[in-house]
Amino acid sequence: MKTKLLLASVLIFSLSCTTTPVSGHKALLLTSAATENQQGEEAYKEILTKEKVVTGTLDSKLVEEIGKRIAAVANQPDFQWEFKTLQSNEPNAFCLPGGKVAVYTAIFPYAKNEAGLATVMGHEIGHAIARHGGQRMTQQMITSGLLAGAGLTAFSKMDPTKKAIAMAALGAGVTYGITLPFSRGDETEADEIGLVLMAKAGYDPREAVNFWDRFSQAGGSAPPEFMSTHPNSEKRREHLRSLIPKVMGDYESSAKLGLGRNL
Numbered sequence: 140m141k142t143k144l145l146l147a148s149v150l151i152f153s154l155s156c157t158t159t160p161v162s163g164h165k166a167l168l169l170t171s172a173a174t175e176n177q178q179g180e181e182a183y184k185e186i187l188t189k190e191k192v193v194t195g196t197l198d199s200k201l202v203e204e205i206g207k208r209i210a211a212v213a214n215q216p217d218f219q220w221e222f223k224t225l226q227s228n229e230p231n232a233f234c235l236p237g238g239k240v241a242v243y244t245a246i247f248p249y250a251k252n253e254a255g256l257a258t259v260m261g262h263e264i265g266h267a268i269a270r271h272g273g274q275r276m277t278q279q280m281i282t283s284g285l286l287a288g289a290g291l292t293a294f295s296k297m298d299p300t301k302k303a304i305a306m307a308a309l310g311a312g313v314t315y316g317i318t319l320p321f322s323r324g325d326e327t328e329a330d331e332i333g334l335v336l337m338a339k340a341g342y343d344p345r346e347a348v349n350f351w352d353r354f355s356q357a358g359g360s361a362p363p364e365f366m367s368t369h370p371n372s373e374k375r376r377e378h379l380r381s382l383i384p385k386v387m388g389d390y391e392s393s394a395k396l397g398l399g400r401n402l
């Protein structure tokens with residue numbers, strides 16, 4: 140029985156192992172990109188009805204501008220990009236599969252300028268490009284069985300618990316009170332992709348290290364959710380610093396906006 144199970148797992152793995160874009164890492168995916176994108180869109184629509192969407196402010200315009208610049212260099216023809224600002228006391232941001240991005244207003248003081256905001260958005264978009272949401276859905280399907288068949292089901296047809304877990308797996312669980320941290324490997328991969336994207340979009344990649352520096356001071360007695368899902372160690376900043384020389388060429392040949400405007 141065990142052998143059969145093992146064989147089945149090996150078979151599933153060899154059939155579903157996908158190479159993620161940009162970094163070229165191998166990943167196990169039982170969901171299709173099309174399904175993930177469709178679920179991302181559904182989740183986004185629902186979140187926008189539950190949260191307060193901010194429009195017409197300089198900050199919300201910058202979120203859109205930066206998002207469009209990153210989208211222009213991200214090479215994701217299947218994404219239907221959208222960039223929204225959500226009013227919140229929680230410093231947070233996410234990008235759902237298919238390019239549905241949300242930035243929470245409380246993260247602006249840490250972002251400080253356009254390059255800081257591009258760091259956050261590039262990182263979150265990196266998770267979506269590398270399909271980390273789909274990988275977490277896959278893990279949930281295998282380990283808990285809770286999402287059995289969920290890869291094929293519309294959110295509207297799921298019971299509330301399954302839906303909340305699926306939302307969390309995709310990266311938008313905050314609204315539903317559930318957050319799942321990405322693995323350290325996923326975090327590193329999103330940092331790498333994000334850094335390339337911000338440099339190509341014209342933002343000084345050196346500001347990425349400064350952003351995480353500033354954000355590390357957001358601790359206090361009740362550290363924000365984003366902090367617990369994004370462990371902000373000196374190691375992370377060290378790794379980013381080591382990557383900067385590799386992306387300076389991309390930055391030098393971009394439109395070079397430096398740090399951009401202050402938020």
Ligand SMILES: [Zn+2]
Pocket residue numbers: 262263266321325326329368369
């Ligand atoms: Zn992350």
